[in-house]
Amino acid sequence: MSTTPSTPLTIAYALLDPGIGVFGTKGASVHVQEVVRALRADGHHVTVFCTRTDEHVPADLADLEVRRHRLPKGKGAERERAVAEASAAIAAEIAAGGFDLIYERYSLFSDTAARLAGKIPSILEVNAPLIAEQREHRSLVDEPGALAATRAQLREATLISCVSEAVADWALSEGADPARVVVTPNGVNTTRITPRPEGAAGTAPDEQQGQEPAQSGPVTVGFVGTLKPWHGTDVLLRALARTRGDLRLDVCGTGPQQHALEQLAAELGIAARVRFRGAVAPEQVPSVLHGMDIATAPYPPGEHYFSPLKVYEYLAAGLPVVASAIGTIPGVLEHGKLGVLVEPGDVDALAEALDELAADPGHRARLSRASRQAAVTEHDWRIRCRELLARALEPVGAGAGAR
Structure with missing residues (x-):
């Protein structure tokens, strides 16, 4: 190095x-x-x-x-x-x-x-x-x-x-x-963006102590980014509507699609399960990430030549990631070792991945530790x-x- x-x-x-x-x-x-x-x-x-x-x-x-x-x-x-x-x-x-x-x-x-x-x-x-x-x-x-x-x-x-x-x-x-x-x-700045503090709501206990991670209340799925078509936030809303578990969605960011996405959430009957925060100052993003249990990067099919900043922030926050298998993302997530990869634009696959992670806090805890370690040592x-x-x-x- x-x-x-x-x-x-x-x-x-x-x-x-x-x-x-x-x-x-x-x-x-x-x-x-x-x-x-x-x-x-x-x-x-x-x-x-x-x-x-x-x-x-x-x-x-x-x-x-x-x-x-x-x-x-x-x-x-x-x-x-x-x-x-x-x-x-x-x-x-x-x-x-x-x-x-x-x-x-x-x-x-x-x-x-x-x-x-x-x-x-x-x-x-x-x-x-x-x-x-x-x-x-x-x-x-x-x-x-x-x-x-x-x-x-x-x-x-x-x-x-x-x-x-x-x-x-x-x-x-x-x-x-x-x-x-x-x-x-x-x-990612691993000093500024850190995992949720131990003991906070939703934090998994250490499995090495023989405790099975547990969580009470709904599982919060998160998205951070500009609300534009190539970020696939509409796919995420449709997937949330098809989930079976008690999941909520926290959308951090704004953009030209926000009004249309709010309307879509209402049409899908999930408006009460979705929070649109609008624009959030960067210094507030770490605390917003602390409130999430699963993070998403639901990119649709198409040309994908960039390196998603949000995915690195999710890793630094120790968040299990569900993302589209497109562009550089499979490599960043080490082809499934640091998150769950789904076919771009596949609403059913995304919904299933969210349900499975929401129902398996042990898997989330393992991904969380691996993600944070990779962010600190490599990214x-x-x-x-x-x-x-x-x-x-x-x-x-x-x-x-x-x-």
């Missing part, structure tokens, strides 16, 4: 995506915050350069230095040009700031780190093929400009950190040097960041490109 640099670094974290606030509540914002926390936990000084902040500032990041470059109001081509102009301005500011390394989250029309290639080493974090996403789900006016900036980023980054093999393959198809590409799945954000820094600062050809 790579080790962290012996000398603390001054790191410029560049986030130019106008859809992601540094202090927002959605998964991308949580991702940003956790990478920053992991870097700071090892003594590095981090300054964030961004175009959006939002207002949910966690107490432990209140002292984080954030330099915001405000974008003018506007949409389409005007917004795209504004991001490119902000990228140039931020690159100049970083160049003058004496930073040791740039950590840039890949954003359309941004080439901040690429402008400083050869002067400051950089890590480019790539979470998705954004050009295709923007074209399909939002709007993209200057696609040639977006492609040119993307290829500049991929060509010039010291290290390209891709969230999955599928994303790495996309980066290579756009010209990334294979020697500079590594696959870095998402991780902590500090492990991920140490490995990235070590590789980014290696001499050329000394070890990068390990996929």
Whole structure:
């Protein structure tokens, strides 16, 4: 395993995506915050350069230095040009700031780190093929400009950190040097997210003492994430309606589907069994996870190139997971050793898996212990960041490109 640099670094974290606030509540914002926390936990000084902040500032990041470059109001081509102009301005500011390394989250029309290639080493974090996403789900006016900036980023980054093999393959198809590409799945802050305290309601006794875990009252099934079609929350509601046991559902998060999902719950006759919390600040998520007995990631069939942050959080919380066997999830759950895998979109299979786990607290307790252990030893954000820094600062050809 790579080790962290012996000398603390001054790191410029560049986030130019106008859809992601540094202090927002959605998964991308949580991702940003956790990478920053992991870097700071090892003594590095981090300054964030961004175009959006939002207002949910966690107490432990209140002292984080954030330099915001405000974008003018506007949409389409005007917004795209504004991001490119902000990228140039931020690159100049970083160049003058004496930073040791740039950590840039890949954003359309941004080439901040690429402008400083050869002067400051950089890590480019790539979470998705954004050009295709923007074209399909939002709007993209200057696609040639977006492609040119993307290829500049991929060509010039010291290290390209891709969230999955599928994303790495996309980066290579756009010209990334294979020697500079590594696959870095998402991780979790195992200090911030912990299992439910011993003795709390629903906590299983230690089986090694010969006690059979028991639970009184309903079993709480949980979902954490943005309520959008590709998260499969509608499948989860339909599955809950077909369960036979005393199960409740706690939905943590909001999104464009929330109203439709609330209507669906009513139509299915399960509205009284479902709690829609709406948007929840990231610092409140650990306590929300403590109230769950089973956690879910019910993705529907389709392209799945990302690394679900929620699954790592579930593992850190010691929650038994029921998830779709799609994309990277089977590997994360060690093909059933850390959770139950079901066919994507199969309502009956999901309902059956929930019923079986709800009726077997002993199985849940075993999964809980194994999940927490895996999160701490394999998936902590500090492990991920140490490995990235070590590789980014290696001499050329000394070890990068390990996929």
